[in-house]
Amino acid sequence: IHKSFDETIVLTDVNFRVEEGEFVVLVGPSGCGKSTILRTIAGLETPTSGDVFIGNRRVNDVPARDRDIAMVFQSYALYPHLTVYDNMAFGLKMRKTPKPDIDERVREAADFFGLSELLHRKPRQLSGGQRQRVALGRAVVRKPSVFLFDEPLSNLDAKLRAHTRTELSRLHKRLGTAMVYVTHDQVEAMTLGQRIVVLKDGFIQQIDTPLNVYKRPLNRFVGGFIGSPAMNFVNAAITGKEIAHGQIKFTAPSFVKLNSKSTLTVGLRPEQIAIGETSGDRAKFNLVVDVVEPVGNEMLVYGRMDEEILVIRAEATAYIKPDDTIPVSFDPKTAHYFDTDSGESIRDWSMSA
Numbered sequence: 001i002h003k004s005f006d007e008t009i010v011l012t013d014v015n016f017r018v019e020e021g022e023f024v025v026l027v028g029p030s031g032c033g034k035s036t037i038l039r040t041i042a043g044l045e046t047p048t049s050g051d052v053f054i055g056n057r058r059v060n061d062v063p064a065r066d067r068d069i070a071m072v073f074q075s076y077a078l079y080p081h082l083t084v085y086d087n088m089a090f091g092l093k094m095r096k097t098p099k100p101d102i103d104e105r106v107r108e109a110a111d112f113f114g115l116s117e118l119l120h121r122k123p124r125q126l127s128g129g130q131r132q133r134v135a136l137g138r139a140v141v142r143k144p145s146v147f148l149f150d151e152p153l154s155n156l157d158a159k160l161r162a163h164t165r166t167e168l169s170r171l172h173k174r175l176g177t178a179m180v181y182v183t184h185d186q187v188e189a190m191t192l193g194q195r196i197v198v199l200k201d202g203f204i205q206q207i208d209t210p211l212n213v214y215k216r217p218l219n220r221f222v223g224g225f226i227g228s229p230a231m232n233f234v235n236a237a238i239t240g241k242e243i244a245h246g247q248i249k250f251t252a253p254s255f256v257k258l259n260s261k262s263t264l265t266v267g268l269r270p271e272q273i274a275i276g277e278t279s280g281d282r283a284k285f286n287l288v289v290d291v292v293e294p295v296g297n298e299m300l301v302y303g304r305m306d307e308e309i310l311v312i313r314a315e316a317t318a319y320i321k322p323d324d325t326i327p328v329s330f331d332p333k334t335a336h337y338f339d340t341d342s343g344e345s346i347r348d349w350s351m352s353a
Helices: 034-042 084-094 099-112 128-140 158-175 186-192 210-215 220-225
Strands: 003-005 008-011 023-027 069-072 146-150 178-183 195-200 203-208 232-239 242-245 248-251 263-268 283-294 298-305 308-315 325-330 336-338
Touching: 008 034, 023 034, 023 186, 034 069, 034 146, 034 178, 034 195, 069 128, 084 099, 084 128, 099 128, 128 158, 158 186, 178 186, 186 210, 195 210, 195 220, 203 210, 203 220, 220 263, 220 336, 232 308, 242 263, 248 283, 283 308
Parallel strands: 023 178, 023 195, 069 146, 146 178
Antiparallel strands: 003 008, 195 203, 232 242, 232 263, 242 248, 263 336, 283 298, 283 325, 298 308
């Protein structure tokens, strides 16, 4: 599909398929077009060009209410004057579902989401997490062919977000229904999605499993967006088969497609840089420590290598303090390599490393 609002292009050549029973997450920074894709699937937006299919049915001209989808919004959208029971039953009543069926579905969903004791309450008497579960329950009772989620957890605190992510995974496993989930939170994308669609400026950057998106990013944007802390990037010069930048100098691995380029960008995940390890053909350099952040069972060390700012993961037991100069190294075979101009990966993943 292609989508534009007047002269503003929002989506360009967006093309992907969600299999029956699959959980697909759309992820990217604000303004990348992910919510517009979701609204287009739902029928709340009309594509400028292209087609949307649900099953084998082209639904471009089908009203949202007739698309057999259920959508859960960031804002819950509960009716404040209705009880939890009536909020969850509202859509079924509008479809004139028999009362015994409504009651059975509502109570089954309430039991699954732990709302059975709250069915008589109004939304104002609920916590944020309980309201979100009511919104999820209202979608579940519909038994649609597709669930659409538009950043449904963004209003919850960290603990509730983690708990509700688990509930969503359980729900997907139980229902086996296709789910499309929009988020800007890469943790949600990595933990919930069976496949991830990474977007930037209305273009799809990569579609793959969470593990492949993390381990095999197709370009610098994906490498830097997926992963926390973000991937480190170092611009380096190429001389023959040698790659060098400041203290760093090593022979380019055979799977790096150098062609006639004179520069490239080396990408290093924080866990790929080790402290003090010197075995094998590792690239070695010294890091001047600026900040040390203890985060439970590990610490994040921020430091400088010449003019480059890098972050590495270290064991919580490592005795490191600001202004220390520490020896670090990485294995060139595990690093990522990107074209400096285009940002595209120049690592040949078909070759084993």
